[in-house]
Amino acid sequence: MSQNENQSPVIVWFRQDLRLTDNPALSHAVAAAQSGAGVIFLYIFDEVSEGVRAMGAAQKWWLNHSLTSLRTDIEALGGKLVLRSGPAAEIIDGLMAETSASLICWNRRYGEGEQNADRKIKAKYGDTAKSFSGLLMHEPSQLRTGGGLPYKVYTPFWKKFSSGPAPRAPLPRIDAANCFSGDLPSEDLPSWQLLPSNPDWAGEISANWQPGEAGAAIQLAKFTQENINSYGTSRDLPGPDRTSRLSPHLRFGEVSPYQLWHASYPSSGANLDKSNQDSRETWRKELVWREFSYHLLQEWPHLDSQNFNPKFDPFPWQGQQDVLRAWQKGQTGYPIVDAGMRQLWRTGWMHNRVRMIVGSFLVKHLLIDWREGEKWFWDTLVDGDPAANPAQWQWVAGTGADAAPYFRIFNPILQAQKFDPDGAYIHKYVPELAQLPAKYLSAPWDAPRHELARAGVRLGETYPHPIVDHQQARTRALDALQSLNTAAETV
DNA sequence: TTTTGAGTTGTTCGA
């Protein structure tokens, strides 16, 4: 090793992997920097590179706190988290020149703009830039159909995934490192203005979440100790909410999919019955759905803006702003829909079952373009994911890969009865119906007048009339889709 | 190449 190399630092560039455990890029950097000038820990806030999708407001809130947590963990190692903002490729150029670094490491990411930036850097620095697999368990290029093509259907994807090599074991947490001691300028986190002010809407989000690797570990332990064995059935109930609630942690890489995959298996010696094992597999399948979404994004980079199935391009979406606004604010008059939209607005997250209900409602009952829903979720969800969010919206809309068939229109009344039978969820998020007995919560307009009066509910005043009639809206949606099929035939 | 079986999460209707 030359004198120069020996005194050169190694940069580890954090992106969607804000963790010290099972972080291959970090592990490699730490090993490579053992005898040199040490590791530089870097995060770049980049909203300007072409094709990079700027984070929504709720994600920015999360990012602020996750970076704060990461910074604390890095300082415990004796290091410093360097914050820079601007176009990533230029920032890297600057820092490489500034520090004469001998190596830069990162874990791969999969958006088009993000990959273009990474490719540019790799092309320039060659072997001095090293990328690793940390965000996904299998690279998209490695999981293909027999014909070498990307999968478009989930079940064969799952079969291939689960019959292939098991995801590698997670790497140990980095608890010591030779950290770069030079003085590098770093921007102030508050200067990025990631947190809301005027008004500060994040109060209830803060109360619900603990961003950062430590918070993710707590959440994972809670889930694997309490709820994973019943996940198969209990995941559908938004009231008790026994889902893992790990999605925002996973989105920011505070925990890796490898860690979750391996955590889903019972400790050796544990003897689980069939339903418990099935529950664990159901949860693993959700992890693989995320993986599937990223593979789709890799192949179809405009997943958030273009119909995966172009047959839907001429679909007659309606664009009424007041209707969209009513949906966004949870004022549709359908309590299960409104509860979901208000949970999202207040807490930055929505239970998965309810996401399907509100998504189906926007697209099919209101005939509003799924892209409007996708954008709203992107802005308001703390787990807004560049792959999963558009993929799930396209799935719900019927435009996507392996999508729900057009005749599958969720009935918001039935769904409320089935999945919120005691009304716990609706009571929590639609307080103006708090006094109404559970049996009337799925369709308050059908409640006896004296029950409404006793509960202090005046429809049209304290709580809205339903914005559309379910049966009429259902027929209208089926007709619209029918017209699409007819149009396709006559072309 | 052709064939075959299958496809996350549902609803409605009629027996």
Place this chain on the structure above:
DNA sequence: GTCGAACAACTCAAA
């Protein structure tokens, strides 16, 4: 109240 079939047709993936 319960249960099975219909709801369309098409595309995907593997044999």
